[in-house]
Amino acid sequence: MLKHVKSLSGHQNPVYALANSGKEGIFFTGGNDKGVVEWSLEKMSFLKVLMPVKSSVYSLHYYGDQLFAGQRSGEVTVFDFTTQTVKTTFQAHEKPVFDIVVIPSKEEFLTASEDGTVGVWSLIDNLLLYRIPVSYDTVRAIAISPDGEHAAFGCKDGMIRIYNLTDYSLEHTLEQHTLPVTSVQYSPDGKYLISGGRDAQLNFWSLPTYEFKHNIPAHLFSVYGIAFNPVLPYFATASQDKSIKLWGADDLRLYKILSIEKNTHGHTHSINKLVWTPDGKYLITTGDDKLVMIWSWE
Template sequence: MIEIKLQATLSGHQNPIFTAENSQKQGILFTAGNDKGVVEWNLKTMSFIKVMFPVRSSVYSLHCPTGTPFLIAGERNGQVDIFDFNEQKVIHVLQHHKLPIFDIKTVKSKNELLLSSEDGTVSVWDLASMQILYTFKVSTSTVRVISISPDEKTVAFGCKDNIIRIYQVEDYSLITELDQHTLPVTSLQFSPDGKYLLSGSRDAQLKIWNTSNYTLSENVAAHLFSIYSIAFHSILPYFATASRDKTIKIWNSANFEIQKTLSLQKGYEMHRLSVNKIIWDLENRLISVGDDKLVKVWNVIFE
């Protein structure tokens, strides 16, 4: 049994929210979107703290690398802002890409930062010096989403050309291409044990890939429209998906059976427009943001 209650709705954004990220400091949340800055929230008091720093264009991606004092934001204009919590200011602006940055991830074992862009490339940066190491072409269209395997040996890129491309992290050489989706890939997540990869697309299908040989092991008609976000619980065998269809669904990660649907029709105080990003925090809370300019904090009780 899973019981879900809306704990708080945080308002203040003036435009759609595209992304959310937990701070390295527990109880702090960052959100950003089509607004003029990155916003900091206190999840203990469920209140607005401040606008962290202004941005020049919409923010599509946020990333707080563990073990660093950084908050990293990827903008629509292609620039990437590195905010240092110790100095309380943006200390680097990376301006290699000229088109939107859709995802940001770090390879902790190599101390490398990965940026994926609408230009079809992924750039690799040294996280200490913020110097670019190399760039490689992944697709002829947008590289929308990045997922790194738990052992950091492989990285998956979901692309607008409907294809998922799997690379070696060691030298960023291509392993294989997965081409079963019929529309752009919009979400991607390795399971915590690394045994499978989940992908979501504008085709509304959730696909489960076996990572031992990258074969498709299961396909689920998960939503009515694009699946924009997939988030595994940090400890328990569950994951959540969020969609443009204004719903969030909780799944059992052992058998891929749906456990709960959050929707207006089911009586939940849901987002009125597309749900763009979901993340879990360390207190069994699921945080969702959407085009309705709202942040919602859901208390999830697993019985």
């Protein structure tokens, strides 16, 4: 199961964003510090402030030697690792950018915002292709289906909206959460979609029909992150209730709770993001306590 390896300090303020890199053992964080930080898993330490930004960083996404940072200001900054410089900064939305996801097959990327829209951008020149009016309120989270054909948008109005990526048409509106949807994730085998919300619930939707199948009262407060292990049949969830939970991806059973209240190592405040390393060996978590925690698979 999961065991605490190290707690890394360096941030002076809450951390909202976390992303792996294309380089083994390197990952990035961002938050209220107005800078994106690069870390080393090998050294278990802070490496450097990769780049300054004008406002808090709410989302990070790495793809093709570029790191995309979505900010509270509505700006997106793109850092190019080939040239080791900021490639561009542009005003993607009028309000904060909560999530960024790349669609490699289309050479496009999506930005989700508090303004209720999703921006569709060209990966080649970062120009706006479409703006989809998804909700009257915040679009908080994006997930792309494993076959690359659909996008799930988790919204503040409690809905999950499923769009066809061929023509960006709305195909399904999923209603089950009683409060805002804060996280969405497709299972790697493409069998189901999981959604987590401020109602502390995990809901499971079977594919390809998106029929509601199962519900777990998973946490005490908002579910801020869902991450599938890339190698093993497990997924982890992180919550505002300061706990990390490990679940079986096939049987949906709870296998482990990592929380100070359960007398394990844990965060002292809300956990805002979690990612597995690409080899599935480590889980990285971060949140309002300004710490980055590394957990290893035992």
